[in-house]
Amino acid sequence: xxxxxYLRWEEPGQQQLLARAEALxxxxxRCLLGIAGAPGxxxxxxxxxxxxxxxxxxxxxxxxxxxxxxxxxxxxxESRGLENRKGAPETFDGAGYVALLRLxxxxxxxxxxxxxxxxxxxxxIAGAIAVPPETRLIIxxxxxxxxxxxxxxxxxxxxxxxxxxxxxxxxxxxxxxARHLRFDNDAAIAEWRATGNDERNARLVxxxxxxxxxxxxxxxxxxxxxxxx
Numbered sequence: 441x442x443x444x445x446y447l448r449w450e451e452p453g454q455q456q457l458l459a460r461a462e463a464l465x466x467x468x469x470r471c472l473l474g475i476a477g478a479p480g481x482x483x484x485x486x487x488x489x490x491x492x493x494x495x496x497x498x499x500x501x502x503x504x505x506x507x508x509x510x511x512x513x514x515x516x517x518e519s520r521g522l523e524n525r526k527g528a529p530e531t532f533d534g535a536g537y538v539a540l541l542r543l544x545x546x547x548x549x550x551x552x553x554x555x556x557x558x559x560x561x562x563x564x565i566a567g568a569i570a571v572p573p574e575t576r577l578i579i580x581x582x583x584x585x586x587x588x589x590x591x592x593x594x595x596x597x598x599x600x601x602x603x604x605x606x607x608x609x610x611x612x613x614x615x616x617x618a619r620h621l622r623f624d625n626d627a628a629i630a631e632w633r634a635t636g637n638d639e640r641n642a643r644l645v646x647x648x649x650x651x652x653x654x655x656x657x658x659x660x661x662x663x664x665x666x667x668x669x
Contacts (some may be wrong), residue, residue: 441621444604444649444650444652444653444654444655445651445654445655446654446655446656446657447640447654447655447656448655448656448657448659449482449486449656449657449658449659450490450659452667453656453657454489454612457486457490457656458490458493458494460601461473461494461577462494463633464577464600464601465494465498465501465502465577465581467578467600469548469576470544470545470548470575470576470577470578471576471577471578471600471601472541472544472545472577472578472580472598472599473577473578473579473599473600473601473602473603474580474581474582474585474586474595474596474599474601474602474603475487475579475580475581475585475602475603475604475605475607476581476582476583476584476585476587476602476603476604476645476648476652477583477588477603477604477605477607477645477648478583478606478607478612478641478642478646479527479583479612479616479638479641479642480607480612480613480615480616480619480634480638480642480646481585481605481606481607481612481664482605482607482656482658483581483605483657484506485579485658486577486581486603486605486656486658487504487506487581490502490579491503491504491579494577498576498577499576500572500574501574501576501577502575502576502578502579502581503569503571503572503575503577503578503579504569504578504581505540505554505569505578505579505580506556506557506581506582507532507537507580507581507582507583507584507585508556508557508564509554509555509557509565509568509569509583510532510533510534510536510537510540510555510564511526511531511557511563511564512531512532512533513563513564513629514526514562514563517531524637525637526637527583527591527598527638527641528637528644529584529587529592529641529644530638530642532584534584534591534592535591536592536596537582537595538591538592538594538595540552541556541580541595541598541599542598544571545598546580548573549573550560550573550574551571551572551573552570552571553566553567553568553569553570554567554568554569554571555567555568555569556568556569557659559622559623560623562623576621577619580599583641583644584645585599585602585648586602586604586622586645586648586649586651586652587644587645587648588647588648588651591638596651601653601654602651602652602653603652603653603654603655603656604648604649604655604656605655605656605658606649606655606656606657606658607657607658611655612642613634613635613638613639616633616634616638617630617631617633617634618630619624620633620634626654626662648669
């Protein structure tokens with residue numbers, strides 16, 4: 441397996457990423473771009489930055505559909521004793537996510553709706569994202585976009601490119617802890633989540649970098665969007 445190229449999240453690298461996304465927009469038909477990485481690496485920040493820049497020149501032609509919308513409901517996780525593993529592969533509807541990507545690839549004649557995860561209510565909201573038929577590029581991001589276990593291992597074949605985001609470990613854990621503190625005022629619990637469950641999930645997805653089209657080195661100095669990853 442060839443080692444993917446690395447780009448730093450700085451001006452030259454950002455311009456190369458924009459150029460790659462623009463090239464996808466020039467292809468015939470609809471394209472899907474996947475952005476993967478460990479919790480807290482900066483996937484959401486980069487995805488939202490890319491969406492904002494592309495929409496300037498391509499209104500209604502680019503959409504962002506995060507994987508997190510397929511979190512299982514908090515009530516279901518609690519009934520199964522999985523609330524402390526939230527964010528692990530088994531706490532998502534992976535098959536539902538794969539089915540959505542298949543639909544987004546094949547159905548371009550009508551509007552398609554997708555769910556979104558809201559941290560302020562700690563649950564997914566159905567039908568919160570609308571993808572119009574004229575959309576030509578869909579960005580999807582999440583921990584398990586490049587995870588090599590079923591059903592997640594079906595995702596990569598549905599994507600035209602995959603980018604893997606890496607961030608220096610100490611900075612990534614710092615950001616995760618700060619994120620948890622935004623929604624839970626207990627510093628000990630926030631640190632426990634960042635270094636426990638989140639860290640186990642980070643180890644699961646690490647190998648995905650070698651299956652990606654390219655790797656983005658998300659530098660520690662980059663400003664991250666509060667409450668995002």
